[in-house]
Amino acid sequence: MRNLVSATAFALLSLMSLEGAARPADSADLIIYNARIWTVDARKPTVEALAIRGDRIMSTGSKHDMLALKDEHTKLLDLQGQFVMPSFNDGHTHFENAVDWLFQVRLIDLDGEAGKQEMMRRLADVRARVPAGIWITGGDWGDLAAGAASKAGRKDFQTFQPDLAAVDAITPDNPVLLRRFDRAYFANSKALKLAHISRESPDPRGGSYGRDSRGELTGMLYGKAGEAVEKLMPPVTLEQKVIGARAVQQDLNRLGITSIADIARLDELSQQQLYPTYVERSYSNLAIFQRLKARQQLSLRVYAFLPLDYWDRLGKYGIRPHGGDDMIRFGALKAFGDAGIMYQPLHIDLGLQNDWAWRMMGEKLLKQRIVDSCKGGFDVGVHIIGDKALHSLLDWFEAAEADPACARRAPRERLIHAWYATADDLKRAGRLHLIADVTPDHLMQNVSRLEAALGPERARTAFAWRTMIDHGVRVDLVSDLPGTYNRAILSTVNPLHNMYMAVTRKPIDGSAGPAFHPEQAMTIEEAIQAYTINPAYASHEEAIKGSITPGKLADLVVLSNDIVTADPERLLTTEVVYTFLGGKVVYQSSSDETSKRADTPSPAH
Structure with a gap:
């Protein structure tokens, strides 16, 4: 959690942007070259160099073509063969919980x-x-x-x-x-x-x-x-939360993460509610991000999932679907479904209650709010685990799709977690063009007992990421930061480690035996998409981020290994060398040799 940000470097890169404003339109602020660049853009999957102007990708291509865009003010970064890709987007976090854990x-x-x-x-x-x-x-x-x-x-x-x-x-x-x-x-x-x-x-x-x-x-x-x-003990103030937030976001930057979809709340509205239980205990106070942004200290782009409970009152506070800006954006709502409702109970107790979650608002009400909020332009993501509960949720999403006002706008609804499903419902989820936020850690928690708990038939469609993709479900890999509320289990936040579990179906510590249904594994290319372009699509931001494409935001990560061609085991030893947010370095490894070059950009915030 060390502060790796230099105020001097911030001033330097800010000055670069100001200089660029008066320079010819075809000159770059920063050129990255001699790299293996994986763009996640099917039109040009790999390039060896890219140029950045301001906070955007200016151009991509050959070293020769990109260096032709430099002038006397251009910074150059020779990566000497290192790997570059879009920076990571963690599509499901509980940021304020992580802030609380800091203390x-x-x-x-x-x-x-x-x-x-x-x-x-x-x-x-x-x-x-x-x-x-x-x-x-x-x-x-x-x-x-x-x-x-x-x-x-x-x-x-x-x-x-x-x-x-x-x-x-x-x-x-x-x-x-x-x-x-x-x-x-x-x-x-x-x-x-x-x-x-x-x-x-x-x-x-x-x-x-x-x-x-x-x-x-x-x-x-x-x-x-x-x-x-x-x-x-004194109450934890918003100012203390901001102190913790700065440290948490720096740690995420260190892992190459520059975007999150966070389960958030608008505290002004939350304070007006009367709740039966502590239903918002995992929703982050939106004011934390807003205060960081106002102080120009926000180094994460935040897509805020606000509570479905009061979606119809958000407009009074200026929050509308697809509103916000490049740093804080809105458009999605979160609700809780089940605590593992199964058609048949598990054969082994894995701690699930086989019931709706205590934060569930009621089946009839949830169905109606999904339809109404969809007509209002919002997307909905629902925490869902068991196969029977998932079947009900698909019924409710189908009801929303059947409404002409909802169907016209092609909503991007989410299944959050989606542990267990029937084969038929996985096909149905694909027909509905749903998005699934999946957490590899959740599979690994009981991986050695899962086959016995489910039985062979149900195990084939448990954590069935390959089947989801094949049926047209767009999959996001997410951490569920910071972990279980009682802190018994910590989330794996490192995207490289989560990708390892997604492509091998094995835990990162090697503690389990054979992979759990390896036929359900993702490819490494799909895992990269699940951390970049897929979550950008889920938040309606695929036009501005998620791939290294001219015109998009220059959010990049430089890695020590080529993770596309290397053995999956290399994912566990690959390190983040640089993290760029909008063309500015928000993390730089202290061990990177290129950082010793005089022409290398320094970390800035």
Whole structure:
């Protein structure tokens, strides 16, 4: 999460743009050459050079032709054979959740002495990225081990206790409050001081302070003692969210990502609602992106998926289908479907409830809102997992398509996740020209047990990416950043690693045996499309990004290996060398030899 952005370089590249405005129209600001450029444009799939003017691709072709576009102000980047492609577009993220995690220590999987040591390592990592004075939180250490002990019939489970002095040494300037699996808490001395808890403090009613044999505080807080300290924590302000957002987007840039489709909310509207449950807990506050943009600090293009719940009131706030600009754009709505509704329950429990999600608005209402919002010009994406639930959703999309007002505009509706489907419904999804946002991690979570859980017939159409593509479903590869809400499972955000899983049907750590139904794998070319032109199409932006085509935005990634011709295993060792957003470098590898050349553009934000 290190800040790799140079203010000086930003001024330099800004000056380049200003100089370009007064220069001849046929001169380039930047020429990239001696490269293997994969354009994702079928009309000209590969070129060896490209020229950029302003924030757009000016021209592509041979080294000779592109260098003919230079003048005394043109920057040159000789890539010496490195691989260039459009930068990555992650089509399904929960950005604010990732921002929140930036200030938290992942603890749920920790137990025992090894877990205690790992807690210290992770705490040190979080401290390195969190400014002084901001609270560091985390939970629930020992939880997974406690669950395993409970299933085994053990009633005597205990987990480790953090060492107060060791934690204080790592976090002298940050208050820390960590939660244990049983809702006991641990606070460092900075947090205890802010709460005015000392050796002399009496235990509160309904709780107690942990003490050692000498009566000194250990940092442990039991019962209402822990609850009281938690209530003292300041609310996370929008300004703190912006601090975290800058770090998260820099990390995405480091992975070659310059565009996301984020599950977002308009907070002004959300605050007017009365909800039965915390239905918007994974929707990012749109104001985070808007504030970054206003400060010229936004280095991601954001396609905002707003809640379907209040789609008909968005126009009052100036939000309309295909509105916005190149940095923040609108046009899609998000709803939640099922928690794994299956025609036949799984043979092995994989944690699915076989029910509608608790955020589901009701079948009749969801069907009607899909039709109405489609007539209003919006696209809809629905979280859907089980084969029976997916069948119902296809019925609702068909109902929308049957409405003349909706059919005239050719909507780009999405199946989000789409784990299990029948063969007939995969064909139907293709006839409806649907888009599927698929997450390879979701397959890998239970890959060794999935065949037994589904049975051989249903397994053939589980995570059936090849069949989807063959039937005409346009597939996006997405991360679902940052992972499960309880932090038990972290998303694989690196697009190269997700592409590896898509083309091999194997996990990146090599832990599984044979590939899960390898006949359902994508080709590497399809995987690249699923991270570039496909999500651009899904957001109605294929005319401005998703391929290296003259006139489109100069959003590029330079990779250390040619991922098209190399063995899939090379995807796991390929590194991002440069990431360009609108012709400006937003990430540059510190190890890249070309960065030492005097004529190489420096990172800018």
